[in-house]
Amino acid sequence: MTSSTYRSPVNDDPTLDISLVVNGRPVEASVSPRLLLSDFLRHHLGLTGTHVGCEHGVCGACTVHIDGRAARSCLTLAVQLDGATVRTVEDLEGPDGSLSPVQEAFRDCHGLQCGFCTPGFLMSVTALLDEDPDVADASDTEIRERIAGNLCRCTGYQGIVAATRQAAETIRDAKEQADVPTRG
Amino acid sequence: MSRREAEQPEQADNAPPMVHTGARVRRNEDPRLLRGQGRYVDDIPLEGCVHGAFLRSTIARGRIVALDTTDAERVPGVLAVYTCDNIGGLDREMPLLIPHPCITHGRTQRPLARDDVYYVGQAIAFVVAVDRYVAEDAVSRISVDIEPLPVEVDMERAVEDGAPLVHPDVPGNIAASLVQHCGDADAAFERAEHHTKIRVQVDRSTGAPMECLATAARWDPVSGELVVWDGTQAPIGLRGALSSLFDLDEDKVRVIAPDVGGGFGPKIHFPYANEVLVPLAAMQLGRPVKYIEDRSENFVHMSHERTQIHEIELAATKDGEVIGLRDVFLHDTGSFIPYGIAVAQVASTAIAGPYRIPNIEVEFRCVYTPTVPVTPYRGCGRPQANFALERAMDQLAEELGIDRFEIRRRNLIADDEFPYKREGLIFADGLPVTYDSGQYGAALALLEKELDLPAFRAEQERARAEGRWLGLGLSFYVEGTGLGPYEGGRVRIHPITGKVYVNTGLTTQGQGHATSMAQLVADQLGVAVDDVIVVEGDTGVYDWGVATFASRAMVVSGSAIHKAAVKARERVLEIAANMLEVDPADIELKDGAAGVRGTATTIPLAAIATVSNPLRYAFNDAAQIATQFAPASKGDGPPLQGDSRPGIETEQFYSPPHATWAYGVHAAIVEVDPVSYDLQVKRYVIVHDCGKMINPMIVEGQIAGGVASGMGGAFYEKLEYEANGNLRNASFMEFLMPYATEVPHMEMHHLETPTPLNPIGAKGAGEAGTIPVAAVIASGIQDALAPEGIGPLWHVPLNPSVLHDAVREARSR
Structure with missing residues (x-):
């Protein structure tokens, strides 16, 4: 349990109490009502993997999962998260520290360069594949439309499109493997 | 591939x-x-760190008649409010980083405005407070009164007599002008059988790295060391600037560029206001200080690039051999010229591209406008030069009735002509342009093969019969790299x-x-x-x-x-x-x-x-064999002899003898929707040669990213200044940076012609992808809309409205 007061250091600033789960761990906090979720994650919980690229909800670099769905942490106030479950890029790797299929695919396909937009892309693509495993069969055009909520200035998206497809295939193959009944 | x-x-x-x-x-x-x-700058954990925020001008050109920071200073949690009056020796014009004799009126800005403001976004005051929220609260309580002065943001009108001056002592708003000659252009134009002259314009854009500018600094009073973390492309340069501005020994200033979230050129410029004020505040306050620029500030603070207007003229024989080129262009340098003439110089020396063209005259003027200063952005003048030259080549081809591929083939420098020198054109390394190696003809042939031109022409004929607008565009570029x-x-x-x-x-x-x-x-x-x-x-x-x-x-x-x-x-x-x-x-x-x-x-x-490494201590087994007393030592003298080192x-x-020239040729098959005028790139084919590739995956990533920026510049991204100097679209909501849906899949093919100039045979690849895209797209759309008889597309970025107007205009003729 993490519990503490995260208030603006200016004393007359009121705070509200919130209780949430971040990357599987319960967190209790007392926060300024104007504190952005992105700042709460980054500067108060030290989860600096979530990046802030525009602070107006367009670039998607700050994407996290709130209750299992991709959301912009720069457009969300921390106080809105009372009772919520939040997942960030730091939680994507496996318990043994291995890269997730989406992370591995981004590496294989050169889906990142400077790495700044990458956590947001990873969270968006992970949410996409959680929701729709059939992306593996989608056309390139469809994949491009499905990932068009995140901006990248480095890659020209080619590697990201390829990575999304590879990750979808890996996840589907793993699922099929798991579904095969084990013989005698 | x-x-x-x-x-x-x-x-x-x-x-x-x-x-x-x-x-x-x-x-x-x-x-x-x-x-x-x-670990980007804002991720560096610094104990006790405080945060900065700027007050920026909302007026383009004006005089500060009142500035009162009293209310801001009273905000609880504010540690300091800086204006030009309390920053000591920093209240001076920042260095002009790359001087050139042709800069007759070089002007650079102060970290914080004194008396005058010159563009919307210019820093006026810097607040340091316990967190960013409080710092921004305090900024909003600074009272500033700026008396607006007349402005002219249109570069062509800015050079006319009587235009408002950005700097009162700079006549005609001209910062620099330069004429360069190669061969004898006058004689070539005299002798030519055909002249083609066009006027092209490329509009303003921005590098838009995903991480905005960012600086953090810590002063250690015990060691006397200043440590600065900065999202820069030039930490050694910034260290030089800081030790010189603060009068500190170089070894007492450490600049670290940790992970940097994209650069694309603007981060080569230094020092930005934050790069000097954050260290100043850290030293004065005795606490670590951070400034993280937000996106809306980035649009009006970090350098821009691109605006140029070229009047380019080709002199040719009837057979399409280009024997002479004249180009006169205006380059918008914004309100200051801190990086010198780099952009204009690179544009001027790239103007003849991959073609023999032995006689060249190129002239430019760098023009002040009351806008964000201009320094290099991916391509650095080359996209503009390429757009001018390649649109002119297309026009020449049309006027002479020669195929666009054929006219290029007739003018490409042949393999056995390398090294090919353009005596008189001085590149950014101060040396004459000398193309070191290449297989230009093979590149064009490979592109034609990959495109399958006969199949495309048949498809285009069918499309046209169905009333569809399908076209093919191409552009061939060279890039001087590796300065x-x-x-x-x-x-x-x-x-x-x-x-x-x-x-x-x-x-x-x-x-x-x-x-x-x-x-x-x-x-x-x-x-x-x-x-x-x-x-x-x-x-x-x-x-x-x-x-x-x-x-x-x-x-x-x-x-x-x-x-x-x-x-x-x-x-x-x-x-x-x-x-x-x-x-x-x-x-x-x-x-x-x-x-x-x-x-x-x-x-x-x-x-x-x-x-x-001769050792005294055997701290592990391996070390034991290296100790001076171990049997392994020869025992016939000291362990280190002569000038040997451990x-x-x-x-x-x-140190390169001169730049090495990469090149490539791109083509696109494009279709324009006859209802929405939306652009669809059906194929994008690239032939690229950056010499020996060390990691082709990385090279392809560089090219793909470059093409994406180029797509932005061709059809989407334009910084729109209003007549009063306000930047209308300073956000990602309105500045249309391409998403995955606006960037085509790219088919890439490589030639690897090593350069003889370095031991690894490599040429640069970082900017290559961006350079030809505007010309490719404009050429392709021109071809697609040819049946409509539209006027020439000589101004980028294009967009659906421009195409709609062009078709309507053609139909009303």
Whole structure:
């Protein structure tokens, strides 16, 4: 349990109490009502993997999962998260520290360069594949439309499109493997 | 992806096999970045850190008549409010980084405005408070009264008599002007059978890296050291500026560019206001200070580029041989010219592209406008020059009734004409343009083959019969890359672990130096790529060098590192030969060990590294054999003799004789929707030659990213200044940076013509992708809409409205 007061250091600033789960761990906090979720994650919980690229909800670099769905942490106030479950890029790797299929695919396909937009892309693509495993069969055009909520200035998206497809295939193959009944 | 090679650079007899060099090696930097463990400036944890925010001008050109910070200072949590009046020696015009004799009226800005403001976004005051929220509260309580002065943001009108002046003492708003000659253009135009003249315009854009500008600083009063973390492409340069502005010894200023979230040129410029005010506040307040620029500030603070208007004229024979070129252009430098004429100079010297064109006259004027200052952005003037030249070539082809591919073929420099010199055109390295190598004809032929032109023409005919607008565009570009003056490379084999550490004076903002540079070293020393650790971007680690710009990292630093690795290899072989008592020629370095060819005997690199360093203390087994008392020591003199040094550590420098010229040719098959006028790129085909590729995966990533920026500049991205100097679309909501849906899939084909100018045969690749795209798209749309008889598309970015108007105008004729 993490519990503490995260208030603006200016004393007359009121705070509200919130209780949430971040990357599987319960967190209790007392926060300024104007504190952005992105700042709460980054500067108060030290989860600096979530990046802030525009602070107006367009670039998607700050994407996290709130209750299992991709959301912009720069457009969300921390106080809105009372009772919520939040997942960030730091939680994507496996318990043994291995890269997730989406992370591995981004590496294989050169889906990142400077790495700044990458956590947001990873969270968006992970949410996409959680929701729709059939992306593996989608056309390139469809994949491009499905990932068009995140901006990248480095890659020209080619590697990201390829990575999304590879990750979808890996996840589907793993699922099929798991579904095969084990013989005698 | 296809790949063809010309002859390889010569290899020495004992050169190791190239296992990693040239391979698609996955990147060393990725696991960290993928886990969210990147360390960008705002991720650096600094105990007790306080935060800065700027008050910026909302008026383009004006006089500050009142500035009152009293209310801001009273906000609880505010530590300091800086204006030009309380920053001491920093209240001065910042350096003009690259002087040139043609800059007759060079002007640079102050960190905080004094008396006058010159553009919307200019910093007026800097607040430091306990957090960013409070700092912004305080900024909003500064009262400032600015009396607006007349402005002219249109560059052509700005140079006319009577136009409002950005700087009262700069007549005509002209900062610099230059004329260059190659051959005799007048005689060529006299003799020519055909002249083609067009006027083209490229509008303003921005690099828009995903990470905005960012600076953090800590002053250590005990050691007297100032440490600055900065999202810069030039930490060594910034250190020089800071030690000079603050009057500190260079070794008391350490600038670190940690992970940097994209650069694309604007971060080569320094010092921005934050880069001097954050260190100042850290020293004065005795606490770490951070400033993280937000996106809306980035649009009005970080440098812009691109606006140029060219009047280009070609002189040709009836057969389409271009014998002369004249180009006169205006370059918008914004309100200041801190980076000199770099952009205009590069544009002017790229103006003849891959064509022979022996007679050239090119003239430019750099014009002040009351807008964000202009410094290089990916391409640095080349996209504009390419747009001018290639649209002119298309126009010439049409006027002479010659196919667009054919007219280019007739003018391309032939393989046996290299090196091809344009005497009189002085490039950004201060030397005449000299193309070093290339296979221009082969590149064009490969593109034609990959496009399958007959099939396209048949498809276009069918499309036209159905009333569809289908077209093909192309553009051929050259790029002078790898500017000097020099870079260094240091290779050090860690005496305990045997891991290899490599340092150079660059920074990386995504180009993958930690992998590509490691590949060069791994081959020389026979180690795994991930056992080579590249550390750069920290003046505390390595401080000889220049910076990352001009597609130069692999060319200049790569060559230096390669040379250092070759020396390290020699040293390893020498020590291993002594240890194994064999001839160095019999030793091969493989799998992190030295072995005697044809035997099973090997010694790990770690052991060789340990032995190379005479030790006093036997802290482990390996160290025991290296102690001065161990039986292994020869006992016939001191452990280090003559000018020998401990350990295996080598350092080499590479200084290019002149720029090396990469090139490529792109084509696109495009379709314009007859209802929405939306653009669809059906195929995008690239033939590219950057010499020897060290990591083709990384090269392709660079090209793809470049093309995406180019797509922005061709059809989407335009910074729109209103007549009063306000930037209308300073956000990602309205500045249309391409998403995945606006960037086509790219088919890439490589030629590899090595440069003779450096030991690794590499040319630069960072900016290549961007250069030809605007011309490709405009050419393709022009072809698609040809049946409608639209006027020429000589102004980018295009957009659906422009195309709609062009068609409507043509139909009403």
